[in-house]
Amino acid sequence: MHMSLCVCALIPTLVTRTELVLVIHRIEDRRSTNTGRLATEALPNSRVVMRGWTCDNDDELEWSAESRPLFLFPHEDAVPLTSLASVAGDDRPVTLIVPDGNWRQASKVHRRIDALRDVPCVSLPLGEPSVYRLRHEAHATGLATLEAIARALAILEGDGGPEIERALLGIFRVMVERTLWSRGTIDISGVTDGVPDGTRRDRP
Helix, strand or coil, X not given: CCHHHXXXXXXXXXCCCCEEEEEEEHXXXXXXXXXXXXXHHHCCCEEEEEECCCCCCHHHCCCCCCCEEEEECCCCCCEEHHHHCCECCECCCEEEEEEECCHXXXXXXXXXXXXXXXXXXXECCCCXXXXXXXXXXXXXXXXXXXXXXXXXXXXXXXXXXXHHHHHHHHHHHHHHHHXXXXXXXXXXXXXXXXXXXXCCCCCC
């Protein structure tokens, strides 16, 4: 994305009880269309763990005994997040571990990292289709990483969850629309709040 289209100044600061741990594949980290990193920029209670090197440091995947770890990915044995978000007698904050990469990369994380093997795997309820238009989605119900994080926080953060979801999806929408406009895919009327004055497209 050109500097003139940068969304950094628009990123909100969203305080959450839930800790986000983004496990990102090294190849995904270099992509300009990545959305997981955008989510962590908005969430102070988050951290990033890099994967995909020959010597990964799995010690980085630790969490406090006072928190409840949950791994977000729709594996066959995944339990609906709505059923684990509030467990009777367990008021610990959640550490939400989210893999970031293509579907194949993300699907391998849970079984390849020893520290995660006993962590419950959770899935999101079916919702609106993804509005991520920068890549082809391999699965009909697939979501961009930021969309998945936003929907999970809407559940985990109680009364404040929906507002956090709206704020995350707002910056996500601007990022997607500005990128599409710069590629000549959509007209300026399709960009929320337009683009900064003097900005030019990558191509005519």
